[in-house]
Amino acid sequence: MEIFDLTIHELHEKLKAKEVSSVEATRAMLERIEAVDGQVNAYITVTPEQALVEAEAADKRIAAGDIAPLTGIPVGLKDIFITKGIRTTCGSRILENFVPPYDGTAVAKLKEQGAVIVGKLNQDEFAMGSSNESSYFGPVKNPWDLEVTPGGSSGGSAAAIAARTATATLGTDTGGSIRQPASHCSCVGLKPTYGRVSRYGVIAYASSLDQVGPLTRDVTDAALLLGAVAGHDPKDSTSVNTPVPDYAAGLQAGVKGLKIGLPKQYFIEGLDPDVKRAMDEAIALYKSLGAELREVSLPHTEYAVATYYLIATAEASSNLARYDGVRFGHRADDARGLKEMYAKSRAEGFGSEVKRRIMLGTYALSSGYYDAYYVKAQKVRTLIMQDFLNAFNEVDVLLTPIAPTPPFKIGEKLADPLQMYLSDIFTIPVNLAGTCGISIPAGFSAAGLPIGLQLIGKPFGEATILSTAYAFEKETQWHLKKAPL
Amino acid sequence: MKITRSEVEHVARLARLELSDSELDTFTGQMDGILAYVEKLNALDTEGIVPTSHAVPMENAFRPDQPADSIGVEAALANAPLRAESFFRVPKVIE
Numbered sequence: 001m002e003i004f005d006l007t008i009h010e011l012h013e014k015l016k017a018k019e020v021s022s023v024e025a026t027r028a029m030l031e032r033i034e035a036v037d038g039q040v041n042a043y044i045t046v047t048p049e050q051a052l053v054e055a056e057a058a059d060k061r062i063a064a065g066d067i068a069p070l071t072g073i074p075v076g077l078k079d080i081f082i083t084k085g086i087r088t089t090c091g092s093r094i095l096e097n098f099v100p101p102y103d104g105t106a107v108a109k110l111k112e113q114g115a116v117i118v119g120k121l122n123q124d125e126f127a128m129g130s131s132n133e134s135s136y137f138g139p140v141k142n143p144w145d146l147e148v149t150p151g152g153s154s155g156g157s158a159a160a161i162a163a164r165t166a167t168a169t170l171g172t173d174t175g176g177s178i179r180q181p182a183s184h185c186s187c188v189g190l191k192p193t194y195g196r197v198s199r200y201g202v203i204a205y206a207s208s209l210d211q212v213g214p215l216t217r218d219v220t221d222a223a224l225l226l227g228a229v230a231g232h233d234p235k236d237s238t239s240v241n242t243p244v245p246d247y248a249a250g251l252q253a254g255v256k257g258l259k260i261g262l263p264k265q266y267f268i269e270g271l272d273p274d275v276k277r278a279m280d281e282a283i284a285l286y287k288s289l290g291a292e293l294r295e296v297s298l299p300h301t302e303y304a305v306a307t308y309y310l311i312a313t314a315e316a317s318s319n320l321a322r323y324d325g326v327r328f329g330h331r332a333d334d335a336r337g338l339k340e341m342y343a344k345s346r347a348e349g350f351g352s353e354v355k356r357r358i359m360l361g362t363y364a365l366s367s368g369y370y371d372a373y374y375v376k377a378q379k380v381r382t383l384i385m386q387d388f389l390n391a392f393n394e395v396d397v398l399l400t401p402i403a404p405t406p407p408f409k410i411g412e413k414l415a416d417p418l419q420m421y422l423s424d425i426f427t428i429p430v431n432l433a434g435t436c437g438i439s440i441p442a443g444f445s446a447a448g449l450p451i452g453l454q455l456i457g458k459p460f461g462e463a464t465i466l467s468t469a470y471a472f473e474k475e476t477q478w479h480l481k482k483a484p485l
Numbered sequence: 486m487k488i489t490r491s492e493v494e495h496v497a498r499l500a501r502l503e504l505s506d507s508e509l510d511t512f513t514g515q516m517d518g519i520l521a522y523v524e525k526l527n528a529l530d531t532e533g534i535v536p537t538s539h540a541v542p543m544e545n546a547f548r549p550d551q552p553a554d555s556i557g558v559e560a561a562l563a564n565a566p567l568r569a570e571s572f573f574r575v576p577k578v579i580e
Contacts, residue, residue, distance in 0.1 A: 003559060037578060042524075053572075093518075097564075098564055099563070099564065101556050101560035101561070101563060101564075102560075103558060108498070185506035193541070194539070194540045195541045208539050208540070210508075211574050214539060232498060232548075234548060237545075238539065238541075238543060239543060300529075301523075303525065303526055303529065305522075306522060306523040306525055306526050307526065309519065309523065310523055310526075317500060321501075324501070325566060326565075326566075326573050326575055327561075327564070327565060327573055328564035328565065329564070329566075330566075331566035335576060336576070337576050337577060337578075338498065338575055338577070338578050339501070339574050340576075341575065341576050342501040343501050343502060344503050345505040346501055346502050346503070347503040347504065349504055350502075352508070352511075355502055355504070355508070355512070356501065356512060356516075358500050359493070359496055359497065359502070359512055359516060360519060362496050362499050362500040363488070363492075363496045363516070363520075367539060374525070375528050375536055376531060377523075377526065378536030378537055379531035379534040379535075379536050379537075380526050380529055380531060381536070381537040381540075382534050382535055382536065382537045383529065383531070383534065384490060385537060385540060387526075417515055417519065418515075418518055418519055418522055421519075432540070433540055434539070434540020434541050435540070444498070446572075459541065
């Protein structure tokens with residue numbers, strides 16, 4: 001067992017017992033990044049100097065007896081998180097040289113605990129993608145098979161966990177961007193309820209859907225990292241003022257008598273046989289642990305992808321209007337006049353997936369189409385939310401696959417954006433409903449590729465999905481299997 | 486056809502995106518396919534359904550109107566592609 005293999009809670013114990021220093025742990029992680037990230041491309045920017053300064057500060061705190069769960073722990077951040085003095089690209093050429101003047105709230109909270117930031121992680125450009133192929137900084141490779149995508153958009157955040165190049169990472173999830181890569185890389189990824197974690201200092205994609213969450217090696221770490229970043233923030237008016245429970249303390253709650261719903265629309269024909277088998281095994285395990293499983297219905301599931309690609313693109317077209325070459329970001333240097341400067345700077349700065357979504361969103365919001373597309377989608381969103389409310393009147397948690405198939409090959413779905421969008425069918429509804437979901441390792445395909453299991457909770461029901469996930473992890477131990485790297 | 490090439494050109498102007506001919510061709514085909522797909526929402530009767538803008542009930546978040554620290558002119562201008570004194574410099578606006 002190397003230092004870089006450890007979980008947050010394992011490394012915490014060693015730091016506390018002074019068996020390992022944060023400087024040693026940080027050096028081990030930086031060496032590991034140096035050794036393997038050339039193959040994986042999980043990092044856009046590595047920050048060794050700052051990391052070692054932070055590690056020394058953490059060691060001083062620990063020596064003084066002041067240690068929080070994340071003190072001295074090497075973490076990576078999706079490059080969507082604004083970091084003071086550290087280049088933040090969001091995977092885009094338009095922000096290639098952007099060095100933010102402040103830290104966002106989630107990052108500030110990690111720093112308050114004394115976490116060590118080792119670098120900024122690769123992602124789909126502006127978090128738009130399901131495969132990490134839209135990054136300006138090149139695709140991320142899946143550590144389980146370097147020809148396969150790690151999923152997206154937080155692909156670097158998931159691949160770094162699987163490659164053991166960060167102890168834990170933060171990602172964001174707008175339509176599945178934490179849970180789907182977690183599933184594809186065999187790690188734990190949690191999308192909290194909308195409003196649970198502040199988005200202040202997180203580059204906006206679709207503001208009614210975006211949430212911040214942890215990607216980790218096990219469920220205990222997800223509980224610790226979520227606890228560190230969750231909570232109300234006066235700087236994010238959409239963050240909700242609800243107390244943050246001690247998620248780690250509640251993990252042992254067990255599943256005896258827990259009502260788990262199986263949405264029939266998620267167990268369809270065409271589900272990959274390996275995924276189906278993993279789900280059947282999970283269902284059998286939960287039964288044997290005393291949970292009560294029953295079928296439920298989410299009748300509007302088939303409309304979720306269409307609803308999402310109208311709402312998310314509309315919001316994106318508005319959010320990304322700020323990239324105009326005036327105050328920060330790329331500016332075309334040969335433009336005549338202001339309007340041409342906008343159009344050229346954006347044309348040069350954005351990649352094709354981002355352009356496509358800005359175009360779709362602009363169309364959906366444009367005069368004559370606003371009611372037919374955008375408002376229609378918002379109404380269907382209401383129906384999808386009601387499906388979840390009705391299901392949660394009957395059950396405590398929903399169990400579903402994360403994706404219809406194991407991770408796909410790099411390049412496989414690039415030519416057909418709609419096919420790529422449809423691969424998010426099981427994660428998107430959770431964002432539309434604004435509730436929470438977690439992906440946990442649930443086995444491997446015949447080809448040895450990871451398969452994830454999704455547990456969906458009631459709004460602000462993170463503690464319940466975490467304890468439900470913990471019960472599964474304790475019995476299966478899939479999370480202990482390491483990628484061959 | 487859900488969308489024509491000239492409509493795509495119009496949308497690109499609205500979005501302040503200069504697209505090449507081949508991008509216009511590709512996007513016309515792809516947007517047409519995606520718009521045909523989202524057409525399925527019309528199968529649902531949404532008469533009387535209230536649109537959802539945020540999934541969690543939100544109220545306006547008020548705070549006292551008191552001055553607080555800001556990042557300052559130098560930090561705000563540090564990423565400017567072009568500046569002049571304490572301003573962002575842009576090409577001529579009025580033609």
